[in-house]
Amino acid sequence: MKQAIHRLRPWQGWLLCLGLLASALPEALAVERSSLEAAIVFNVLQFVEWPAEGGLADGASLTLCLNADSPLLAPVKQLEGRLIRRMQLRVLKMQGSQHQCQAVYLDSAQAEQQLASAAAEAVLVIGASDFHPAAPPSIQLVPLEGRLAFDVNQRKARQLGLAISSRLLKLARTVSE
Amino acid sequence: MTVSTHQAGRPHSLARRLTRAALQSTALALLVAGMAVNVLVYGWSSATLRGQAELQAAIAADGIAPAVLFGDAKAAGETLRLLKASSDIRQAIVLDVTGHVFAQYDAAGPEMTVRDASGDRRRAGLIEVREPVVQGRECLGELRLLVSEEPLRRQTAMLLAATLLSALLGLVVSYARVRRVRRDVTRAEDELNQFAYFDPVTGLRNRHAAMELLETLAREPATRFSVLLLDLDDFKLINDTMGHSAGDALLSQLGGALQEAFKATGVVFRLGGDEFVAVVHARRSEETLEHVGRHAVACFNRPLQFRGKLMPVHASVGIAEFPLHGQTAQELLRAADTAMYRAKSSGKNAFAIYDESMDHENAARIELNEELAAALEREELVLHYQPIVDLFTGAMIGVEALVRWRHPQRGLMLPGAFIGVAEGSGLIVDLGGWVLRTAARQQAAWQQQGLAHLFIAVNVSAQQLARRTLLDQVDAALKDSGADPRHLQIELTEHALVEDIAANVQVLATLKLRGMKIAIDDFGTGLSSLAYLKRLPIDKIKIDRSFVSDLRGAGEDYAIVATIAGLAQALNKEIVAEGIETRQQLAVLKRLGVQHGQGFLFSKAVPAAEVETLAATAAMTST
Numbered sequence: 115m116k117q118a119i120h121r122l123r124p125w126q127g128w129l130l131c132l133g134l135l136a137s138a139l140p141e142a143l144a145v146e147r148s149s150l151e152a153a154i155v156f157n158v159l160q161f162v163e164w165p166a167e168g169g170l171a172d173g174a175s176l177t178l179c180l181n182a183d184s185p186l187l188a189p190v191k192q193l194e195g196r197l198i199r200r201m202q203l204r205v206l207k208m209q210g211s212q213h214q215c216q217a218v219y220l221d222s223a224q225a226e227q228q229l230a231s232a233a234a235e236a237v238l239v240i241g242a243s244d245f246h247p248a249a250p251p252s253i254q255l256v257p258l259e260g261r262l263a264f265d266v267n268q269r270k271a272r273q274l275g276l277a278i279s280s281r282l283l284k285l286a287r288t289v290s291e
Numbered sequence: 292m293t294v295s296t297h298q299a300g301r302p303h304s305l306a307r308r309l310t311r312a313a314l315q316s317t318a319l320a321l322l323v324a325g326m327a328v329n330v331l332v333y334g335w336s337s338a339t340l341r342g343q344a345e346l347q348a349a350i351a352a353d354g355i356a357p358a359v360l361f362g363d364a365k366a367a368g369e370t371l372r373l374l375k376a377s378s379d380i381r382q383a384i385v386l387d388v389t390g391h392v393f394a395q396y397d398a399a400g401p402e403m404t405v406r407d408a409s410g411d412r413r414r415a416g417l418i419e420v421r422e423p424v425v426q427g428r429e430c431l432g433e434l435r436l437l438v439s440e441e442p443l444r445r446q447t448a449m450l451l452a453a454t455l456l457s458a459l460l461g462l463v464v465s466y467a468r469v470r471r472v473r474r475d476v477t478r479a480e481d482e483l484n485q486f487a488y489f490d491p492v493t494g495l496r497n498r499h500a501a502m503e504l505l506e507t508l509a510r511e512p513a514t515r516f517s518v519l520l521l522d523l524d525d526f527k528l529i530n531d532t533m534g535h536s537a538g539d540a541l542l543s544q545l546g547g548a549l550q551e552a553f554k555a556t557g558v559v560f561r562l563g564g565d566e567f568v569a570v571v572h573a574r575r576s577e578e579t580l581e582h583v584g585r586h587a588v589a590c591f592n593r594p595l596q597f598r599g600k601l602m603p604v605h606a607s608v609g610i611a612e613f614p615l616h617g618q619t620a621q622e623l624l625r626a627a628d629t630a631m632y633r634a635k636s637s638g639k640n641a642f643a644i645y646d647e648s649m650d651h652e653n654a655a656r657i658e659l660n661e662e663l664a665a666a667l668e669r670e671e672l673v674l675h676y677q678p679i680v681d682l683f684t685g686a687m688i689g690v691e692a693l694v695r696w697r698h699p700q701r702g703l704m705l706p707g708a709f710i711g712v713a714e715g716s717g718l719i720v721d722l723g724g725w726v727l728r729t730a731a732r733q734q735a736a737w738q739q740q741g742l743a744h745l746f747i748a749v750n751v752s753a754q755q756l757a758r759r760t761l762l763d764q765v766d767a768a769l770k771d772s773g774a775d776p777r778h779l780q781i782e783l784t785e786h787a788l789v790e791d792i793a794a795n796v797q798v799l800a801t802l803k804l805r806g807m808k809i810a811i812d813d814f815g816t817g818l819s820s821l822a823y824l825k826r827l828p829i830d831k832i833k834i835d836r837s838f839v840s841d842l843r844g845a846g847e848d849y850a851i852v853a854t855i856a857g858l859a860q861a862l863n864k865e866i867v868a869e870g871i872e873t874r875q876q877l878a879v880l881k882r883l884g885v886q887h888g889q890g891f892l893f894s895k896a897v898p899a900a901e902v903e904t905l906a907a908t909a910a911m912t913s914t
Binding site: 121154157161197198199261279281282284285 | 354356358360361363403651
């Protein structure tokens with residue numbers, strides 16, 4: 115069992131390689147981390163249910179908003195159009211149109227400010243692994259033992275009317291009520 | 292081969308086969324039913340186990356999907372560990388889409404080798420179930436469960452053991468029941484065997500057993516044995532006068548005595564009636580068949596102690612030897628039978644050893660019989676008449692009709708030469724009828740000639756009585772001739788009379804109603820029972836010539852004749868002495884009060900014409 119746990123998956127191997135090359139290639143490392151984080155964000159979205167979701171037609175979009183200069187923008191854009199349950203992923207830059215966002219990825223104070231200015235409801239906020247927003251987000255990515263984990267603020271999510279799947283909760287590092 | 296061990300090899304074969312068949316079919320039924328149940332239960336359980344494994348795999352795959360999605364191997368491992376609740380699951384492996392192991396769980400317990408070859412897994416008693424790990428529409432990998440069949444196999448083994456044990460128990464119970472039935476069947480078989488092979492009267496083996504033994508023995512040309520056919524002399528008389536139950540008791544006693552006598556040398560069978568067969572196999576080399584014959588006859592030398600009386604029983608014994616006198620059971624018995632008849636005709640209580648000349652004699656007898664039948668047709672027979680006279684007056688009072696055969700080649704033949712043959716063939720009935728007819732005609736003729744006072748006594752055979760033809764023959768003769776029945780008399784021997792006394796009483800009474808008289812012939816030579824003398828409607832007693840021939844003023848014969856004469860007077864019967872040849876005999880008979888007589892002293896049997904001449908003389912001889 116332990117063997118299995120310690121056996122690295124390919125992308126973990128890559129990560130290790132990249133880690134070893136970190137000093138020499140900090141830029142490359144950052145790019146790799148972004149795409150990993152993008153994948154996690156996409157996966158998280160699969161386990162969150164929005165209050166109005168039941169009334170959505172097939173092919174409705176699930177909009178993920180990011181800061182315009184977010185390093186995650188590029189990898190997330192690659193995922194655009196993929197299905198999350200019955201919804202298609204749409205990626206938007208936060209430029210005053212935050213009311214359309216169902217999920218927001220926060221990786222800078224600037225982005226947090228933009229979000230705060232919008233009177234958004236039922237928006238799932240995901241905090242980047244290297245940024246801790248002032249207002250605690252529903253989901254906070256955290257680096258853990260060389261990989262990415264996440265904390266879930268369940269109370270916050272409930273307040274917003276978001277339903278986070280227990281299956282996701284099970285995988286969370288911490289869940290705060 | 293020994294005779295006495297015969298039949299030892301056949302006891303209760305049916306019972307044994309029945310037991311075996313019952314047990315085999317029970318065992319087979321239990322085995323088939325048990326196996327069917329076991330196979331079915333194993334199949335069902337196996338299917339159930341696989342179904343459960345598939346369900347568990349589906350649940351686990353679903354539960355593990357997020358962990359795989361997030362690459363959280365630790366969480367995936369924790370999810371897999373939940374499978375330990377199911378002891379059947381030996382291993383669970385999650386492979387990612389690239390086929391690498393993402394998470395793995397191994398149940399505690401003996402090391403397992405998991406190889407790809409499914410055959411090995413089957414041998415290791417493992418079922419493998421594969422379930423894709425899916426999140427949304429994305430396939431993330433595969434969950435493989437290895438489920439142990441070991442508990443299932445253990446259960447099946449226990450079920451099998453329980454089945455076998457209960458089957459064994461069932462067999463034991465069934466055997467106990469079958470044994471009871473087997474006892475009954477054995478008893479029934481014994482009884483059947485007893486019926487089939489044993490004679491109920493004597494307890495000896497019967498004809499069937501005798502034939503079987505002879506056939507078995509005759510199949511071995513190297514064996515030497517002899518067949519003794521023993522026929523009791525005059526046993527019918529005993530049966531008829533003492534009753535059948537007495538006859539049976541006597542046969543039983545006799546059977547025991549014979550068995551004892553041949554215990555060491557052979558086996559005794561009762562063929563039926565008064566016939567016994569001894570198959571003698573052990574004969575010392577110096578012993579001849581004569582020794583064996585004498586030994587057999589000696590059994591009858593001493594009278595039997597029967598119901599407090601000494602009862603003389605004699606037998607005639609015919610002996611045939613294998614393979615000299617016959618090669619088959621039938622041939623041997625026929626040869627012994629021929630020899631036995633020879634012994635009987637030679638004077639009873641004797642034995643005879645078969646030889647081929649006996650068959651020639653038989654052939655001669657058959658030829659003579661055929662000639663006699665033709666002679667009856669061609670009127671070659673003739674009656675002669677021996678006068679019967681009043682011993683005191685010398686006057687002829689009647690005649691006894693005696694048959695003669697004017698044989699074209701052999702000349703005039705006396706009855707002794709052909710009556711035996713006629714009796715053997717049954718021709719005696721027709722011959723007797725002819726004698727009756729002819730005598731009646733003669734009597735009618737004498738009536739015409741003024742000799743109406745002469746009666747004619749006609750000998751009647753036992754067979755005429757036994758076949759119920761006598762009455763018809765008498766009536767036909769009277770009607771045909773117009774003779775006076777009062778001057779016709781019937782002479783019967785003691786043997787003929789006692790065959791069937793009740794029926795004979797009826798016949799004789801009817802004859803007497805016609806006006807005829809009945810005489811007992813050869814009195815004293817047969818049973819001489821006083822009982823039937825009283826029962827039967829008899830008018831006359833004829834003293835046998837054997838008592839007369841040596842008759843003197845004293846001695847045994849004198850005593851016998853005196854007794855018979857006294858008896859006749861006491862019972863008010865007429866009395867006739869036969870075979871009177873001398874004046875001395877005549878004198879003694881007269882002294883004893885014997886009224887009538889016949890013999891050469893007066894006249895031999897003569898043709899009818901001479902009788903007429905004799906009748907003209909006043910007296911047959913001077914008194």
